[in-house]
Amino acid sequence: MGPQNLLVICTSAFAAVFLLLAFLSLVMRIIITVFPKQLSKDDAAVFAAVATTVSTVYPGTKITRFEEIK
């Protein structure tokens, strides 16, 4: 192989790495969208922390429901 060929090999290899990782990036983006993490709606620890904080700031307040707004 001639001297110019390593340049071709390196360029091809870099392009291959980029293309493959770009493709994986796309595939993973789709997977994350299709299989989102279900946030627990009744996380007892979070509920307790929120309830304690609110009752400290506003004594006598009763927490009946909380939700996450993104």
Place this chain on the structure above:
Amino acid sequence: MDTVINLLQQSGLANLSWGNWIMFIIAGVLIYLAISRQYEPLLLIPIGFGAILANLPLGEMGSYDNGIIALIYNSGIKTELLPPIIFMGVGVLTDFRPLLGRPITFLLGAAAQLGIFAAALTAFYLLNFNMKEAASIGIIGGADGPTSIFLASQLAPHLLGPIAVAAYSYMSLVPIIQPPIIRLLTSKKERNIDMPQARPVSQTAAILFPIITGTLASLAVPSSAPLMGMLMFGNLIRECGVTERLKKTAGGALIDIVTIFLGLAVGATMDAGHFLTPKTLGILILGAVAFAFSTAGGVIFAKILNIFLPQAKKINPCIGAAGVSAVPMAARVVQKFVSEQTDGRVNPLMPAMGPNVAGVIGSAVAAGVFLTLLK
């Protein structure tokens, strides 16, 4: 009396060359750095001691001799067995969620392989290494020990010792090499970019990732299958949640055993005859070139991405430097650098872990492409 003289002549002491003494000093430095500076001790201790063993005349303890280390070398490294087993353990120990939660960082892991190709081209065009040697040296820029050993053992086994030593030495020098380059390539404003939290990743996605990635990467570049297949298998037994025993073994005892064999056998390739050559000096210089270009590649590509990203989604370009692999040290270096530069306001450890683990995939794929085109 003749018997005593004969015994002395048959001893290693009488057969020690100046090269052996130099190698003892080099091995001593490696062991010293591992113990006193904690530079990659799990690898540098076996490599350093392997180098001592290889330089004991008549001991037959070198990888190219006929003793027990040669047995490990011939059956574990020449056959490509040990590096993929290490990769399986790496897969078990690596959490890919930071990457999955921010898939764009796959691209930073790809860009940070720039040093592989820069070093390979420099080695070939400027330092007269042949193509196979140049590619093996270039892979040092992937900052991944097992990948470097995997490729060098196939393309340039005579350079395995210096390449492995350069790879592990520069990996441990990441805290010294990277910060000046990141500082040079980023502005204060860019260092202050505080990235939002990554998207949470479900267990289903975490399980699908190793299956899909292992399959796609191995189909695209079959030569990368030993590394990618084992890496992703290791990650699957980590994420599936039902193989605790396999996970514990692959990420614990097995990777430790293989590390011992791999380190000793690689160290034992460093007999004076193979190591003390001008090429070794060239490899050490090129290793630094590779790391510098890889760091720059990741940072510069992050800056390019930022041109196209909306304000709220801009990337702190410093995390591009973590794409050189060297998991998790490169990510920690980025975190420390940015935190210091922003008085603790910005702490991009988790964002940096994305390109960091993507870099492992990137360097394995690059090694596979080199093998396909050059073997």
